[in-house]
Amino acid sequence: MLEELRKIPKAELHIHIEGSLEPELLFSIAERNKIELPYKSIDEVRQLYQFHNLQSFLDIYYQATNVLKLKKDFYELTYSYLERVHRDGVCHVEIFFDPQSHTSRGVLFSDVIEGIHEALEQGKKDFNISYFIIMSFLRHLSEEDALEILEQSLPYKHLIKAVGLDSSEQGNPPSKFKTVFSKCKDLGFLTVAHAGEEGPPEYIWEALNLLNVSRIDHGVRSIEDKKLIEQIIENKIPLTVCPLSNIKLKVYEDLKQHHIKELFDLGVRVTINSDDPAYFGGYILENYIQCKNSLGFTFKDLCKISKYSIEASFLSQVEKDRLLTEIDEVESSYLI
Numbered sequence: 216m217l218e219e220l221r222k223i224p225k226a227e228l229h230i231h232i233e234g235s236l237e238p239e240l241l242f243s244i245a246e247r248n249k250i251e252l253p254y255k256s257i258d259e260v261r262q263l264y265q266f267h268n269l270q271s272f273l274d275i276y277y278q279a280t281n282v283l284k285l286k287k288d289f290y291e292l293t294y295s296y297l298e299r300v301h302r303d304g305v306c307h308v309e310i311f312f313d314p315q316s317h318t319s320r321g322v323l324f325s326d327v328i329e330g331i332h333e334a335l336e337q338g339k340k341d342f343n344i345s346y347f348i349i350m351s352f353l354r355h356l357s358e359e360d361a362l363e364i365l366e367q368s369l370p371y372k373h374l375i376k377a378v379g380l381d382s383s384e385q386g387n388p389p390s391k392f393k394t395v396f397s398k399c400k401d402l403g404f405l406t407v408a409h410a411g412e413e414g415p416p417e418y419i420w421e422a423l424n425l426l427n428v429s430r431i432d433h434g435v436r437s438i439e440d441k442k443l444i445e446q447i448i449e450n451k452i453p454l455t456v457c458p459l460s461n462i463k464l465k466v467y468e469d470l471k472q473h474h475i476k477e478l479f480d481l482g483v484r485v486t487i488n489s490d491d492p493a494y495f496g497g498y499i500l501e502n503y504i505q506c507k508n509s510l511g512f513t514f515k516d517l518c519k520i521s522k523y524s525i526e527a528s529f530l531s532q533v534e535k536d537r538l539l540t541e542i543d544e545v546e547s548s549y550l551i
């Protein structure tokens with residue numbers, strides 16, 4: 216079954232490229248950039264990856280991000296991720312990057328986006344993985360800061376498909392970013408937002424009604440609001456769920472308690488993603504496998520979830536139809 220799961224063409228729609236920085240790469244880039252790390256070994260770093268909530272993770276994530284300085288670093292980070300998920304059967308990625316966490320340290324916006332973009336182009340040639348880039352605003356910063364980075368991004372607008380909203384959720388509701396999201400829409404960007412990871416269902420309502428998002432990132436706390444679930448089902452709003460992330464960040468104590476299967480059974484278009492795979496114990500395929508093992512998803516269910524990931528992507532309908540047919544072929548060859 217593992218081999219069959221690997222073969223299902225999947226889209227990954229919720230991956231922070233900075234969250235794919237494996238300790239090995241962290242050390243090698245730090246050495247190249249002559250940055251002294253506060254840890255001595257890879258093992259010591261991995262031991263730090265015990266989190267009790269989102270903020271305890273973000274503190275370590277932003278610290279590690281500090282080693283990324285040059286275009287070459289962003290290229291290497293992104294290409295390593297693609298090399299890795301190619302083995303998981305990923306055919307399309309929509310990756311987040313957090314420009315503010317780099318430009319605030321003096322890194323050039325151009326180096327960040329060009330490094331990421333060139334790696335994605337190379338990955339398309341080498342692994343046949345298509346892509347879109349999503350620029351994420353850091354919600355713990357002000358809306359003025361978001362407007363400022365939006366301004367800096369405009370020369371690279373052709374490389375950015377959508378904007379998102381991430382970082383510390385509690386106390387930073389989507390409504391804080393209404394103006395910048397409205398400006399982004401006017402400029403032609405699509406929009407997504409993290410909501411209902413740790414924050415209440417009200418934040419999901421705000422993301423839908425005030426930011427007009429195409430997808431909700433995480434969204435697991437929608438289960439607490441019956442009306443919201445009805446709305447999500449009726450309007451076919453996809454949720455980009457990250458099961459192993461939710462366990463590592465203690466949204467749930469155990470995968471068996473996760474609501475993804477309940478949401479799926481209700482008819483919500485859930486997708487399975489990795490979020491920050493270098494920190495959370497698994498890339499996308501591992502998330503699929505553990506959902507199957509802990510929550511009783513069948514192979515057919517997981518094919519349906521992959522189809523949701525294609526349908527929820529920003530690909531053209533022609534591209535979607537081609538990939539949906541490929542999933543049908545994998546599914547029927549397994550079920551024969």
Ligand SMILES: Nc1ncnc2[nH]cnc12
Binds near residue numbers: 231234276383491
């Ligand atoms: N899981 C997550 N939630 C919010 N912001 C993030 N940035 C990176 N990972 C994140």
Ligand SMILES: [Zn+2]
Binds near residue numbers: 229432
């Ligand atoms: Zn995320």
